[in-house]
Amino acid sequence: MTPPQRLTALGAALVLAVLAGAGTARAAPAPATPAAASPVQALPAGVPPFVNGFGLTLLPEDTQVNGPTDFTLTVTTGQLSGKHKIRILLPATYASDPGRRWPVTYFLHGGGGNVDDVMAAPALHTASMITVVPDGGLKGWYADWLMQNTAEGRADWETFHLTQVVPFIDANLRTRADRAQRAVVGVSMGGFGSLHYAQSRPELFGHTAALSGGIDFGMWQVRAAVLGTELDLPGAWCAISNSGSPGSGRCVGYGPVVDSDAIFGSPYPVFDADRVWKAVDPAAPVNLARLSRTDVTLYTGSDDLIDLHTAAAAHTVKARLDKLGIASRLVDYGDGAALGPGCDGGHHYGCWAPAFADYVPRLEAAFAAAG
Template sequence: MTPPPSRARHRVRRALSTAAAAVAVLGALAVPPAHAGASQVPVFRDGFGLTQVADGSVVRGDTDFTLTVTSAEVTGPHRIRVFLPSGYAADPGRRWPVTYFLHGGPGTVDDVAAVPALRSDDMITVVPDGGRKGWYADWVMQNTALGAADWETFHLEQVVPFIDANLRTVPDRAHRAVSGLSMGGSGALHYAEARPDLFGHVAALSGGLDFGMAEFRAAVLATELNLPGAWCAISSAAPGTCADYGPYVDSDAVFGSPYPVLGADRVWKAYDPAAPTNLSRLADTGITLYTGDNDLIESYTARAAHTVKARLDQLGIANRLVDYGNGASLSPACNGGHTYACWAPAFADWVPRVTAAFAAAA
């Protein structure tokens, strides 16, 4: 039975008030970009709707560089950071598998520097900008303060073929993975479901995977309204410790109305990475989920991860869930919280597994 509108609104608002403070750490610590160097990098040609910005490159070395591009799909310039294997230039006849890393909110492409395992000599790693609150979706509203916001189209129909056209990749699903954490964790699972022809492997870390949970709908609303930033502005928190999710946008901007009344939340349901219909598209995909459960946000991500696992099991789809609880089983540095101290060792566990799968598919 559908709850009355007033009760549904009260339920989401109550969850929103709980999540507003907690969501300030979604995506966690951004890492400052390194200074540009003088190294040479592969020459990229514009295409697939992407135009490179002149003087928009940051070069840290032959195997670590950032491009800046524009696209009609997402307003403003956006960066793409790339890690190449150390042997890329020395072996010009070799092609490489690719892993895409989707950062959390309100992160940047430079967050990847906190994950050493993604600088692998066995694969190319690509980190596209996902916006402070892009949620890896094509937004319902395109006329907000942020302008065009078709993030999913930008990534899947532009960035992926752009990378394949300009780098020596193995351009098939068996040699392409998508991974992400927090906001990027839900994005990674959604992208694997939306385009199983592109991605044969997915890893979702501490993701907001279940959009049926009011807490995750509330988290999206909090980022749309920049409630963490507003809360910090009147708090006594130290400068620089509060998340800023950018300009205020309408609470229906990303996925439309969050209220489950008369089908108003149909976009949420269609996108929902935990929906059995969407999960069924992963029948031939290598699936790994990671979560802790030792702070407020991780208590929600753990619930969502276990829901996804249970539904995958019911569908008969192989999957691997690593619930490291308080972190003791994962790393001495991990306390089970929503932090790179846990995500970095989780990636250190996953990367050798996915590179072995890439090699087995050769």
């Protein structure tokens, strides 16, 4: 008898209950010009001029100016339903140094999060690089979904980010548009996204960092977390992108319920039903081999019910990279005592903020060394 290929809400709840109970360069070429680029009405004062292109249409009236070097654009695209934000943090001297080009770091937020989560990691707003924070959806999982007829509508997140946002930024800002000067980093769901994007498009990203990432799809606990976000089960991966303080109890929602097969298809490892999960698994050796020229960094705690599993995933990835002869850096900060006073080893920005404070200077040095 063929096993069921979809996980029911009750079944996912039971799986997740078990999970919860497990402890209960050179000067860059001039930026590309988008085909058929069209000027848009003036953006608010202080925001550099932008033009539509690469499938993105700006909504100038929805622009938010958060500060002199911090603004949020709103765009529409045929790849996604609805409006979507892109938050941009510029170096303090971006406007006053018009002859200079800058490296770019893309920050991918976690599930249930949004572009404003970057403010919980102040190290990402620096004097030496541009930081771009594209919307990743409440449960987009940085993927082109298999199902496009769910309550979420069109959901081609990977195409949006890699074929639209990246060239759009290079065309409109003074970037260093080469892989040695471009990084992708993320937390939790965004940790999966950062490692997956670096593997999917190694010609784009020379640096990647995953913090407490869901980076081993061979683990049923990680698959269960994805399913929980699809089914919007409370506590599925509670506080997956919690910018509150440790122990705050803040949990997030993941938007409307969608089919448990919506993103990556069936999770069951039977008759190759889970072939998409395996194809995009960041921990798969065939995918890790694509990082041979990439600067890879992993951070994780190991002292709560979530990071207990992200630590296992990170150590698996590190061991496989070592076996492949690919250099990488893993920081398992355990209970967080050595990382920072706000870190308890848990799955939140109390740990991720000091982890970024450790990582960003290293990234800046790598950018500088690239020339």
